[in-house]
Amino acid sequence: MRALVYKSTGSWYTVKNQAGHTYNARIKGIFKIDEITSTNPIAVGDEVEMELENEIENTTIITEILPRKNYVNRQSPRHKQQQHIIAANLDQSVLFATLKEPRTSQGFIDRFLVACEMYHVPAAIVFNKADLHRKKEEHRYEELKQMYEAIGYKTFLVSVEKQTGIEEVNKLLKDKISLLSGHSGVGKSSFINIIYPELTLKTQDVSGWSGKGLHTTTFAEMYDLPAGGKIIDTPGMREFGLVNLSKQELSHYFPEMRKRIHDCQFNNCLHINEPGCAIKKALENEEINVDRYISYCNILDSIEERKY
Numbered sequence: 556m557r558a559l560v561y562k563s564t565g566s567w568y569t570v571k572n573q574a575g576h577t578y579n580a581r582i583k584g585i586f587k588i589d590e591i592t593s594t595n596p597i598a599v600g601d602e603v604e605m606e607l608e609n610e611i612e613n614t615t616i617i618t619e620i621l622p623r624k625n626y627v628n629r630q631s632p633r634h635k636q637q638q639h640i641i642a643a644n645l646d647q648s649v650l651f652a653t654l655k656e657p658r659t660s661q662g663f664i665d666r667f668l669v670a671c672e673m674y675h676v677p678a679a680i681v682f683n684k685a686d687l688h689r690k691k692e693e694h695r696y697e698e699l700k701q702m703y704e705a706i707g708y709k710t711f712l713v714s715v716e717k718q719t720g721i722e723e724v725n726k727l728l729k730d731k732i733s734l735l736s737g738h739s740g741v742g743k744s745s746f747i748n749i750i751y752p753e754l755t756l757k758t759q760d761v762s763g764w765s766g767k768g769l770h771t772t773t774f775a776e777m778y779d780l781p782a783g784g785k786i787i788d789t790p791g792m793r794e795f796g797l798v799n800l801s802k803q804e805l806s807h808y809f810p811e812m813r814k815r816i817h818d819c820q821f822n823n824c825l826h827i828n829e830p831g832c833a834i835k836k837a838l839e840n841e842e843i844n845v846d847r848y849i850s851y852c853n854i855l856d857s858i859e860e861r862k863y
């Protein structure tokens with residue numbers, strides 16, 4: 556029987572078959588997939604084959620995982636060499652960000668975008684809490700919108716509180732499988748609650764906001780949207796890390812750099828201070844945004860080349 560994984564809680568998975576019936580599924584023995592060392596062999600969004608185990612208790616045994624179209628992962632916080640798959644088979648990834656309460660840094664957004672490029676998942680950015688924007692944030696949003704749209708990422712301005720900008724995001728999500736991510740406290744669950752009120756997800760009380768926030772969602776979970784499409788709500792991504800990324804390939808994941816790297820004089824150019832660098836030239840000509848270039852340099856610095 557074919558099914559789709561909606562939730563993973565460690566050893567048990569909530570899955571739904573094509574008839575829309577929900578089961579509690581588990582795996583027997585050890586699963587090795589695609590040579591990936593993962594702490595969770597099956598992720599939300601995976602398509603699986605399973606056999607009925609106990610009809611009365613509604614339990615099944617997963618026997619096979621179908622090939623993944625793509626997946627998004629992060630480093631396991633406990634075992635640095637291991638990966639933790641967040642979700643699989645995504646049509647797109649939507650980052651929820653806020654300029655205030657809490658402030659999402661541009662560095663965080665850019666790391667997220669690099670990860671999406673690595674895994675071939677189209678990305679969009681939703682800036683929530685527009686109702687908190689004053690002149691400063693309004694101006695910053697316009698800057699960010701221009702910067703990201705120029706390199707192909709859609710941006711949306713939303714206030715879940717005032718219910719503005721919601722329709723545009725709804726259109727984006729329709730009939731797609733979308734991963735929602737972003738720091739804890741940016742309003743992901745609140746957003747889902749507006750577009751899908753029957754669900755009533757727990758949101759976080761930010762009275763006495765300390766800028767940190769508690770994790771209210773502990774496991775990624777997928778929901779069917781009433782208007783068509785599915786969304787995956789994820790826990791706050793504080794440990795979001797770029798796994799298995801080499802310094803040499805980083806610029807391939809910046810679209811504005813990717814299209815220029817073949818014009819660099821040296822094919823192993825890291826675009827720092829090599830002669831004849833097409834990226835540095837584009838930067839001087841203001842064809843590449845300096846803040847994006849700074850993000851590139853910061854990520855480059857943070858990559859520790861694996862020593863064998």
Ligand SMILES: Nc1nc2c(ncn2[C@@H]2O[C@H](COP(=O)(O)OP(=O)(O)O)[C@@H](O)[C@H]2O)c(=O)[nH]1
Pocket residue numbers: 683684685686687713714715716717737738739740741742743744745746757758759760761771
């Ligand atoms: N001012 C304002 N607060 C919001 C908005 N959206 C959500 N919040 C509040 O932000 C807090 C965190 O929201 P939550 O949905 O739990 O965030 P999550 O951690 O991303 O799921 C809650 O107190 C929400 O009421 C918004 O558009 N404006």
Ligand SMILES: [Mg+2]
Pocket residue numbers: 743744745757758771772
């Ligand atoms: Mg939440």
Ligand SMILES: [Zn+2]
Pocket residue numbers: 819820824825826827829831832833834835
């Ligand atoms: Zn270069």
